[in-house]
Amino acid sequence: MSQIKSLDDLRKIKEAVQKKIQLREKSIDPEKVIQIKVGMATSGIASGAREVMAFLIEELEKRNIEAVVTQVGDMGYCYAEPTIEVTLPGKEPVVFGNVTTKKADEIIEKYIKNGELIDGILPANYHTI
Amino acid sequence: METIKLTIDKKNIEVEKGTTVLKAAQKAGIDIPSLCYFSLDGMKIENKPGGCRVCVVEVEGRRNLAPACATEVSEGMVIKTNSMRVLNARRTVLELILSDHPFDCLVCAKSGNCELQSLAHRMGVREIPYQGAQSTYRKDTSPSIIRDIDKCIMCRRCEMMCNDVQTVGALSAVNRGFMAVVAPAFEMNLEKSPCTYCGQCVAVCPTGALTEVDHSREVIKALADPTKTVIVQTAPAVRAALGEEFGLKAGTLVTGKMVSALRELGFDYVFDTDFAADLTIMEEGTELLERLTRYLNGDKQVRLPILTSCCPAWVNFFEHNFPELKDVPSTARSPQQMFGSIAKTYFAKKLNIDRKDLVVVSIMPCLAKKYECQRDEFKVDGNPDVDFSLSTRELANLIKLANIDFHALPESEFDLPLGESTGAGVIFGTTGGVIEAAVRTAYELYTQKPLPKITFEELRGLDGIRSATVDFDGLKLNIGIAHGLGNARKLLEEVRDGKSHFHAIEIMACPGGCIGGGGQPLHHGDVDILRARQKAIYLEDANKTIRKSHENPYIIKLYEEFLGQPLSEKAHHLLHTHYFDKSTQIIVE
Amino acid sequence: MTQIKMHLLVCGGTGCRSSHSEGVSQALNESLTNHGLDAEAKVVTTGCFGFCEKGPIVKVIPDNTFYVQVTPDDAEEIVKEHVLKGRKVQRLLYLDPEREKTVSDDRHMTFYKKQIRIALRNCGFIDPENIDEYIARDGYMALAKCLSEYTPQQVIDIIKKSGLRGRGGGGFPTGLKWEITARVQADQKYVICNADEGDPGAFMDRSILEGDPHSVIEAMAINGYCTGASRGLVYIRAEYPLAIKRLQIAIEQARTYGLLGENIFGTGFHFDIQLRYGAGAFVCGEETALIHSMEGKRGEPTFKPPFPSEHGYMGKPSNVNNVETYANIPVIILKGPAWFASIGTEKSKGTKVFALAGKVNNVGLIEVPMGITLREVIFEIGGGIKAGKEFKAVQTGGPSGGCLTARHLDTPIDYDNLLAAGSMMGSGGMIVMDQDDCMVSIAKFYLEFTVEESCGKCSPCRIGNKRLHEILEKICKGEGTMEDLEKLKNLSQVIKDTSLCGLGQTSPNPVLSTLENFWDEYVEHVVDKKCRAGVCKSLMKYTIDAEACVGCTACARACPVNAISGERKQPHTINPSICIKCGACMEKCKFNAVLLQ
């Protein structure tokens, strides 16, 4: 560890370490940021949900978008795995089916960034715990 | 001087900033009762733990009551010392203290002289409503002091004396809460502690928790035994204080009445420790000159400064705390022991009786003397040179016991030969006196010239540590004086560290010297009493025709007939001693 | 690189560790490794979550899943189901007792709903042994701001404006205290943190030190800057080994970063902190006693004035605040005094941490805004009284506080209201009692504590409290008289009025408040010789229900003192003058015929 010699040093360290707990910071009030839930039941995992989740976490951070990505169990859309649910602050949740990394990229760019609705939206008829 | 205006019981008064409410009230003529508070003004001795809560008063604007002893006055303060709230609280607190105190006033050694008892009397306590368990402890008897700490009220005066003033560290508050009490480490006996028996704890104890070991019964027994010749010696400070026990003003000299009283009590000979004090000067003065001469002749082995050794508590102190310096003090025994030694040899021979049939009693202002006379090195075949040592207080009790009207007694003279003394012997009773007496003699012996002026004002006073330089006809003699063992410790540390510039140091364990001894009438914190006693001692000196020890004709005769020279082999054998290492030893197994 | 997508926060507070939370962390870590998930999810040991009732607690982030009473054996399931598959482990979720539904997201738990966490902001959120996590939460930013942007007086003014009052008991305005210490001229001054939390049943300060030690260190440094002190001392109970360890680690890390030591932030300000250990004396919570203890002496208080601000440790001016007070400071600096003052009541600003314990469903550590009512605390946050029993009293302020009753339930909690109600804020103990608690015995219990903890220096506390306790014992034994009740009153008043320090000045509070609020119960003990709660054994009587007794003689044979007589197959009777109330008969009786009344 290096010594902190000034306020700037402290700020730099803060920025560097903030990521470590960002996950927790965002969870304090998840409604204020974008919430993304990834269906992660066995079928989801088999159809690549884990890769999609990793992609989302990485890309959102790269693109400086504050979001909480959580995993949930079976969403009840076996026909459209992997599924993800995106909730923009103050809006109703929207569920996307058959999400690949490519599709995920599109969701980020269009729906999350600009609120544009895109293909693949599923009717909201499920309950998560 | 910044002053503060305040109101106490509707009286407007103005006092110096920093004054306590207790003292401010005193100034206004209001005597707030107090218990744990104790001070010897001007001697830097003060005990104000604010613990007993007897002196509480009501301060306007304050939520709870304030202890008058610890609360400093502030501008515009309005104080009530006698509101119902105060009176009820004070009484309840006192009742609580009494509820944890044995009810054996009738047979208590302190009865009649107990501050707790007088307080209960003053407040008219007639019952103890809050009765319950009492804290009880083991009773402890040492050669000098009895601790009956069931009677301890946690005023902490003894602890303050033992630690802050005397730096002896034998006592400390121990335990917590209801079982808190002042005791030696591990609540062991005082005898196993570094206690010096200076008796200052006894001198300040407001109750019967700390008292002296009473030897008057043994003395009465000896007086009643027709086979025994009983002789008595009286220490110089006793005559300056004994009168107080009979209602006389402090500082009244009662030498002649005291002698008469002792005769009435049946002592066969009434002698004076002052005689032995003169003898001490002969030995100690000569020792000083001897060491000094060796030193001036370039002897590197010689230990200077020389330290006086007539105070037994002081001897105990360095044996416990500075054993590495045990060859520094003079080897001369104390006057009490010199007297005993000469009485049981020289005088017994004169009477032609066996030492076992001669009982030597000493009247001392001191409690350490009780221990001193029991030391093994002052016994011959188990028979002590001094059989019993009584305190000034015990003597007063004996006189009262014997129905002697002290005031009506005539003035009488001491018996001879061991009753003749000089002014030098008398001043042993106060701080600075021993060294002044020694200087009077040493000067004339060293310079072979008569003293131009007999008194040395520069050596007198009540400051804890004093120093002066005396001109011995060109030889500048640096003299140090300390009274109170805490002050002594400071000088001792200088000696130990090789930083002392003194040639001779006088040390007395008690504040004020023997006039403030642990066996004296209780002064209850009145420093004027000590001053008056000191004045009386110097007056007695001034009244004497002979004021230098080496001019005492009976001392001269004693050397001619019996001892030969000071520091002779016989003198060494009878009048000198050696010291022991009493410090805690760690033995590694 | 795989991103960490999940944090598993495991409570590492003393409470949860007592129920083996360390084993849980270990098991979680092992399981994550076994499943190859250690790069995706991370186990973090945090400070106390406060919900000690149901420890050990594991909280899963980011979905705020709150698992309770987790054992090491549960780790595998959590990892396999929740971490891997996103399925919450139902059986470990908290069950809301009122709605009888599991609550998965702790934000919806009534226990947390009314809480505002300022002093506890980082407890249960960050890893207290990692300074980076503290810095990530704006840690040391307040110190940096003070040193670089404010004068000491400006900082003091901020604290004054915030209205923060000492959280240790007395409620003295913190800013004013700082100002007094700052004004005294001296060559050396000290910043002292009182972490000698001795109230039985209170663990606020410990939880802060265990969960967020840096907040205290930072605040002490800020105080050093304000008062001109370069040395800080934390007086901490030796009975808090974990808090000591975490504090030591935190001090080391702060030193390594140069946040303690010479020339902090390059501003020429020096400050460092040392620890001093308490050794089990409640009275050392009093600041003068604490200072004596730090000096290696008996922890006896001395009369004030002089106050430590003028004449403290080693005779030097010393600012003494407790842990919780310090923990509030950095936030106040960063968020501003107005924000802080917007929380709470007119004279008591901000929040207060309480250790809620006793007969409530949710025992734990809570932080609530000043002005919340006792009802909200006990019945909402605390989840009501255990086993559906009836609320009887709540004792606030530790042994020096008083017992409040149902009629105080809607009193907003702040310094002044509690005092007016005959209790006090104290350091924040809050013990709830139900119908099974005898209020005379409760008063006796507290007095027993005071008697044991009195230092013995002043007579009213040393002897007076002992007498109070004796009288209460007498009453509990059924030997009390009405005169004794008068004695209790007078004695209590005098002890309050004359004792040397805060301990004695408040020790009769449990007696006075129970006398005031439960007078009938005292009278019952004294006059009717009855204890309605059934606690005072001496007032209880064993009898035999003649209808239920079949005369089997089992009880008579079991009685060690032959107090039971009766013919075989006839109802037996107990001679109450012989009975020693050992209960052997009741244990032996198979027909529930022995009654205790």
Add this chain to the structure above:
Amino acid sequence: MAIIKLPECKVNQLKEICKSFNHDSGELINVLHKAQEVFGYLPAEVQEIVAKELNVSVAHVYGVVSFYSFFTMTPKGRFPISICMGTACYVRGAEKVLDEFRRELGVKVGESTPDGRYSLACLRCVGACGLAPVVMVGEKVYGRVAPEDVKGILAEYSNL
């Protein structure tokens, strides 16, 4: 004159502790903590040496030792049992648990069993109020202890 006998290594250890605190009498309590860690308790000999090393009177050291409940002059049992008597534990029945331990072990609070196996003590709040009443045996914490559990707890240690 007090004579103290202690094994050399212990004396040296004590001296080392005092030295590590610069023989500062203000550190007396920290020194005593360390000494108790080493010896398990603070017998008179240990206090004498500490007094000597820190240059304070042994009465003062004892005054401090006897003031703080954390310090003890009697050795603890091999399995020290502490019952929490904090308020939370008290209202949830700690006293009955204590009574049971007293009965089972036949010792009073503050005493050790004659074989030195167990010692019984009360303490004030371990901070596990959620688990009240709490009992500690050594470092191990037992929560929600009922009088009936006492036998079982003791049984865990009877063969160790």
